Amino acid sequence: MENFKNKKSFRETKKIIDRITKNDLSFKSGKIIGSMCTIPFKTTNYFLKRYMTVNLGDPGLFPGSAQLEQEAIKMIGKIFGAETAAGTFVTGGTEANILAMLTAKEYSKGLKKVVLPESAHFSFDKAAKLMDLELVKIPLTKEMTIDIDLAKAAIDDKTMAVVGVAGSTGLGAVDNLKALGELCRENNTYMHVDAAFGGFVLPFLENKDDRLKFDFSIPEVKSITVDPHKMGGGVIPSGCIIYRDTQTASLSEIEVTYLSGGKTSHRTIVGTRSGAATIASIATMLQKGRLDYIKTVRESIEKTQYFYEKITRSDNFESVIKPVINVIGLKSKTMPTKELHQELNRRGWAVSYFNNYLRIVMMPHVRMRDIDKFFKELESIVAKERR
């Protein structure tokens, strides 16, 4: 980058930044087919601009925005089946999961052992590094969900928290959360559900399946992570941590003895918080409403189904599991996943690489024609490899 000493015009600045960022991929290209993020709702920029200066970390200055945030949390809590819900907007699923672990640490008065599926998100590794937690990662069943028998054997009165996943990072799998909840009952163990991705999918599925139950209707669930900036149509940074009630929410609280409104308290890891992103994401929720979310989810599932059928009809590919939501784990039957990933990268496709499969996510920005192109590319890579 150029020398800081000389100030630059707007035009020069744009030019410098354009030059450096020119290798970024764009969602509009249709080639990002393995990300859980997407293009935010069309009114986002209006709200980002209008509320640019709002700091939710200082509710004394912005009491209205703080109230709006709380009303939105209540609204999401209701979607998740809890009239008493409390919580906050945070930067994303990682902060939400770390807060849940902090809350569980306080709740359990200092225990450190966490029982969670092998499919859990890396944010729990971050939490473990911060809090010196002992993560007991439970192997998965062939449906790629937590093995309930093995979880049962691992949970004891030294367990700080049990984590279940509703829409796993790699495959969109949903753990058997009802059964997991039952294991938490005896010792009243803290149970957290990571629905960062699934939280804006599962409530809007047309075919309700009792095995996909993930919310506060499971009596042991104490907190849920959900990210508006994934399937919510919101804008980065927008995550939420939703607790069953205020009492649970207050466990993560830290008193702040100054700030303009006098004494207040924070229930977040970060201090200063983007009101703009939060309000833009809330505005999206209001404008979409339940019906639009149902539509978005239906279309994403249709695209998933379309791609899944292409895969299963092909001799060259397979899916790790039958997709539960709009995430697919893709494997080649003929070439190593790593090589397939590298070749896709070389051809400009962005899919996520897991140890032995690729993750495809059918987000709203992915069009049918992108799926066709992508599948053609896959077949062409495998054919070339075979020659």
Add this chain to the structure above:
Amino acid sequence: MENFKNKKSFRETKKIIDRITKNDLSFKSGKIIGSMCTIPFKTTNYFLKRYMTVNLGDPGLFPGSAQLEQEAIKMIGKIFGAETAAGTFVTGGTEANILAMLTAKEYSKGLKKVVLPESAHFSFDKAAKLMDLELVKIPLTKEMTIDIDLAKAAIDDKTMAVVGVAGSTGLGAVDNLKALGELCRENNTYMHVDAAFGGFVLPFLENKDDRLKFDFSIPEVKSITVDPHKMGGGVIPSGCIIYRDTQTASLSEIEVTYLSGGKTSHRTIVGTRSGAATIASIATMLQKGRLDYIKTVRESIEKTQYFYEKITRSDNFESVIKPVINVIGLKSKTMPTKELHQELNRRGWAVSYFNNYLRIVMMPHVRMRDIDKFFKELESIVAKERR
């Protein structure tokens, strides 16, 4: 808030949000005179809009933006006197300070004792709650900086980190960091400087004072927190953690085994990160350049001086210390701080309340005429109280 079931038009949504947020204060009103935030630089919205979808947590998708971030970190590192600097943009000072404590925990291989001034920011309490740290808060001298003799007595080979503050939250005071550094030398103790506020003030002061030295020119300093969204003219959320070198930076690293670019790693607490805010803040730095920062700092100091003189000439008020930068601790000689604060609040003024003083911050959005109005209001409150 209205029912989620019915979708709302853009107009209805604006109306709902306008109604709920109408009690928010605005920086433009001139009545926010105690916040460390301000109105972002004029080109902010252009960059927020253009880079809305950039997620710095996924550098495989956005390699250009990731490179831009690293170049900006290098640029700030140079301003702070380290050619070898490494680090990341984060959400703000709190995340940066927590990361510094995590890094120190790794550096010290698990020690827990942190020596820091009583004036340290509450983010260290958050870090302590997360990581079970033992905070040894050292009393302040009459200049309201850490008492070096008491710090010396507290630092030993069990000390995980020593924290100094460059621009304290309440008073803008700058600890004697050179002396603090010397105390870290013997045991090679990790030293962190919280310059969240001072980092964009101190390098641009016209009258350099050796007692205000805070950066990597002090050989023991291993990391510095600095917030572009305070005096940097940047937009929320924009903080930075700057380490002396890559080796230190890598201590906070957590491997992420998926994501589109293949394996990567995170050196942040949060996962998904706002590229938009980071790029908008970097664009501001490029457009302001050293000369504009010098001008902004000079004007802010002049306003501080102007207000300080008003106070010292008045029989009714005093300043806790002679201001070092553009922060003033204000006390009434005749009425309790708490009552003065409440009355100011009632009259629509936003100042920060500390235990026995009010914090006034002369940010760029505060105009001379706001200062005059504010001072008049102060005199009128005290006069009314006396009747």
